[in-house]
Amino acid sequence: MKERRKSLQHQLSKRYAKDIKSADVWSVFKVIADFVQGFEELEDLGPSVTIFGGAKADKNSKYYQDALRLSGILASRGFSIITGGGPGIMEAANKGAFEYNGQVDSVGLNIDLPREQHPNPYTTKECTFDYFFSRKVMLVKYSMAYVIFPGGFGTLDELFEALTLIQTKKVTGVRLFLVGVTYYAPLMEFIRSSLLHHAMIDEDDMALITLTDNFDDIVQEIERSLKEQLEALKADGLEQTQYFKTLQCFYEKRECHE
DSSP, X not given: OHHHHHHHHHHHHHHHIIIIITOOHHHHHHHHHHHHHHHHXXXXXXXXXXXXXXXXXXXXXXXXXXXXXXXXXXXXXXXXXXXXXXXXXXXXXXXXXXXXXXXXXXXXXXXXXXXXXXXXXXXXXXXXXXXXXXHHHXXXXXXXXXXXXXXXXXXXXXXXXXXXXXXXXXXXXXXXXXXXXXXXXXXXHHIIIIIITTTSSXXXXXXXXXXXXXXXXXXXXXXXXXXXHHHHHHHTTOTTSHHHHHHHHHHHHXXXXX
């Protein structure tokens, strides 16, 4: 196991040195290609929720089954689901949305890695990225809510990236939910007892995170945020974009039905 891990780390180090440290001009075009691919594939996406979580979650685990159930509820309400496209929680979330194929999209934004990240078979739209940073932009750009299930370093990286975007108002009107009260309670305690205690964040920043296992509350909160999303896009002068028009159409239909 140690030798295999050492070999994988060596492969990643070689790739990093080649793509980043070499200052190879072709790397710039690969970065651009990542973004162009993402924009072209997702520009017509309707109201969507990004679900993050660990690639190692077993199919029989509680969190896999929870992700499957929540994504199914959201899809049944008309929300497309975006994930990192891999196994574990990502697979579960895509699978829940895949059952509503034709009504919503099940999006997988994969990353080219030497291990773990093989694509799951439950996507209707998919892209594979060379770089984590371009992939992360696409994971958050087209979503009106982020749902973070239990995961490892990658999931925590995505959690704090999303929190930073919301805190600095680079995205507005977006909700962030942590699912797995038992799993994330120690992290929340650390944030409160260390970050907040030492004034590294404000009390208001704690409100950016909703820790809950109540799926009905999550769905209702996401639906309520639709209007805020539209107002934020309008304030930014984005009324003529396809994304605004798609959201507005969805919102107006929802209002009529209710």
